Amino acid sequence: MTNSRALDGLISFLVGLLLWDLLARFIIRNPLFIPTVDQVINRLVELWGTGELQIHLMTSGLEFVCGFLLAIIFGVLGGMLLTASRSFRALADPWVSMLYATPLIALGPLFIIWLGIGLISKIALIFLTAIFPILINTQIGLAETDKNYLDCAKSFRASPIQTYLKVRLPSSLPFIIAGIRLGAARGLVGVVGAELFGARAGLGFLILTSSQNFDIPAVFGGILIFAFTGFLVVEGIQWLENRLAPWRNKGKEL
Amino acid sequence: MSVLSIKQLSKSFPAGMNTIEALRSINVDVKQGEFVSIVGASGCGKTTFLRLLNGLERPSGGSISVGTRSSNQPMAFVFQQDALMPWRTIAQNVQFGLEVQDTPRDLMNQRVLAVLKTVGLTGFEQHYPYQLSGGMRQRANLARALAVGAEILLMDEPFSALDAQTREIMQEELTRVCSETNKTVLLVTHQIDEAVYLSDRVLVFTTRPGRLKEEVPITLPRPRTLEIKRTPEFVRLVGRIWSLIEDEVKSSLQQT
Numbered sequence: 001m002t003n004s005r006a007l008d009g010l011i012s013f014l015v016g017l018l019l020w021d022l023l024a025r026f027i028i029r030n031p032l033f034i035p036t037v038d039q040v041i042n043r044l045v046e047l048w049g050t051g052e053l054q055i056h057l058m059t060s061g062l063e064f065v066c067g068f069l070l071a072i073i074f075g076v077l078g079g080m081l082l083t084a085s086r087s088f089r090a091l092a093d094p095w096v097s098m099l100y101a102t103p104l105i106a107l108g109p110l111f112i113i114w115l116g117i118g119l120i121s122k123i124a125l126i127f128l129t130a131i132f133p134i135l136i137n138t139q140i141g142l143a144e145t146d147k148n149y150l151d152c153a154k155s156f157r158a159s160p161i162q163t164y165l166k167v168r169l170p171s172s173l174p175f176i177i178a179g180i181r182l183g184a185a186r187g188l189v190g191v192v193g194a195e196l197f198g199a200r201a202g203l204g205f206l207i208l209t210s211s212q213n214f215d216i217p218a219v220f221g222g223i224l225i226f227a228f229t230g231f232l233v234v235e236g237i238q239w240l241e242n243r244l245a246p247w248r249n250k251g252k253e254l
Numbered sequence: 255m256s257v258l259s260i261k262q263l264s265k266s267f268p269a270g271m272n273t274i275e276a277l278r279s280i281n282v283d284v285k286q287g288e289f290v291s292i293v294g295a296s297g298c299g300k301t302t303f304l305r306l307l308n309g310l311e312r313p314s315g316g317s318i319s320v321g322t323r324s325s326n327q328p329m330a331f332v333f334q335q336d337a338l339m340p341w342r343t344i345a346q347n348v349q350f351g352l353e354v355q356d357t358p359r360d361l362m363n364q365r366v367l368a369v370l371k372t373v374g375l376t377g378f379e380q381h382y383p384y385q386l387s388g389g390m391r392q393r394a395n396l397a398r399a400l401a402v403g404a405e406i407l408l409m410d411e412p413f414s415a416l417d418a419q420t421r422e423i424m425q426e427e428l429t430r431v432c433s434e435t436n437k438t439v440l441l442v443t444h445q446i447d448e449a450v451y452l453s454d455r456v457l458v459f460t461t462r463p464g465r466l467k468e469e470v471p472i473t474l475p476r477p478r479t480l481e482i483k484r485t486p487e488f489v490r491l492v493g494r495i496w497s498l499i500e501d502e503v504k505s506s507l508q509q510t
Contacts, residue, residue, distance in 0.1 A: 148337045155308050155331040156351040156402065166353065170341045247340040247382050 035217040040224065043217035047206075057225070059201040060191050063119060067126025068187045072180055075131045079138025079176075100132040105193035112198045122202070125194040130187035137179025141172025174248045177241045184233045188226060256321060257438050258284040258307075258406060263316035265302055275463035276302045279316070282457065282466065284438060286405075291441045291449035292457045293495060295503045299464030300442045304331070304408045307440065320406070327351065330404035332396055332412050338383040344394050345370070345379035351402035369397040372431055389420040393427070400435065407432075409441040413448065425451055426480055433477065446499075450474075450491045451483060458498045461506040468498055 017037055024034040031039055047053035082089045082096070108125055115121035145168045153163040195204025203222045210218035241248065263280040266273040276299040284290055292300045305311045307318060308331045320328045330351065338347050345366050352362045370376055373393040383391055392412055399407055413421040425448055432439055443449050449456045456470045472491060474482055482488055 148333060149339055151310055152331070152333060152337050152339075152350070153354075154310055155333075156354045157327060158354045162354055166350070167339070171339070173341065245341065247384050 039217045040220045044221040056206045060203040063122040067123040070127045071130035075134025078135045082139045083142040104128045108197040122194040126187045126190035129190035130183035133182035134179040137175045141175025145171045181237045256283040257286045259319045261317045264314050266314045278463040289439045289453045290455050291453040294459030298459040327402045327404050329406040330399035332399045332409040348397045369400045373397045406438045461502045
């Protein structure tokens with residue numbers, strides 16, 4: 001089942017590459033619009049050879065990992081806090097809804113003014129774009145624990161803390177993981193966004209500077225790496241979910 | 255000697271500006287080792303009755319006194335299907351009540367294995383609920399209640415989600431488990447033949463507000479096998495209880 005799914009995915013990906021290559025090679029025939037696949041790959045190999053690509057990868061990778069991990073930690077804690085205290089929720093709810101709906105990328109230029117052109121402004125923007133789906137999903141997961149499980153905990157005389165740790169938290173795990181998956185996708189958008197507004201290195205920076213130099217194969221290379229990373233991150237989280245919450249997907253087959 | 259003594263038990267729920275009276279002045283004494291079923295038309299408050307006994311709801315009036323020796327947890331609830339937690343294996347589900355009491359791990363594992371053996375689930379410790387059939391899940395549910403060592407089991411339509419054959423098998427299993435472990439059981443059911451087959455006494459509730467309409471002693475000999483359901487005495491008892499409930503339903507229809 002999973003194997004054939006993975007195979008289908010791979011075939012679909014390869015067909016996509018082939019169509020792109022045919023389009024570039026025989027129809028557009030202008031590398032300034034769309035380069036062929038081999039032009040892109042050659043350019044990436046070149047950039048790797050000069051050591052430039054590694055620097056971009058390291059920079060963006062570090063930004064993403066820091067911002068995303070902080071978003072997971074504070075998103076889950078924030079969601080827990082929102083469900084724990086009614087008055088806190090009353091104060092925080094309008095802000096959460098408003099910030100969740102705002103395209104936070106728009107804060108990019110401000111962050112660079114406030115926090116400088118380096119790592120901190122990028123981490124802050126990635127953190128902010130990724131945290132809200134995680135926070136909201138955690139809150140929903142905790143708030144919507146099945147009443148049957150809560151009754152069960154109560155009937156066994158579980159204390160509120162035991163009920164929280166043994167029932168509410170594990171039952172909301174699938175929600176939290178789904179939030180993390182959404183947060184990861186938004187965080188990747190945050191990486192590009194943050195670097196487009198001003199940076200010294202990174203994949204977004206590579207895309208921006210290459211486009212200014214009409215180095216279109218490098219632009220495509222950067223985009224391709226982003227797409228692939230996004231795919232890996234989402235699949236990785238899916239894998240994690242299958243490990244941590246094996247009941248969730250299999251239960252539906254019965 | 256009576257292990258559970260219920261006096262003048264009443265329950266009302268607020269419903270907007272009004273209150274709904276769910277139960278009125280229930281008096282019941284249950285003896286050690288007795289199997290008592292509660293039947294009645296739907297909405298008669300029989301589930302509320304069990305929830306009051308277990309502390310899931312607070313009574314509006316009356317008293318419940320428990321005369322068992324075990325202090326940890328005198329009563330345990332057996333829920334309808336799906337109250338097993340999907341993120342826990344069968345063993346972890348069964349030990350839930352023990353975990354809550356901070357039972358030492360060795361003792362807990364021992365108890366879990368013992369009760370799984372009692373309900374016939376040995377070998378399924380590491381399975382998740384979704385990997386088990388409905389009947390097996392209900393066995394695990396029963397095991398979870400047995401594990402805490404409560405003397406009184408409160409069962410809320412435990413077999414209602416099972417198919418007819420599995421239900422009959424589970425009924426037979428339950429009589430075996432109860433006689434082996436000498437538990438006192440209060441069972442809520444809408445299956446009258448189930449109530450007669452399992453019980454020493456059947457309590458028929460009136461429609462809302464629920465009151466005790468009649469107590470029907472079941473004097474069928476024990477141990478009972480499923481064949482007993484075809485004897486004239488069994489059929490007579492089922493018919494008697496049916497007519498009691500039917501009267502209730504008819505009179506409540508005339509009122510509205």
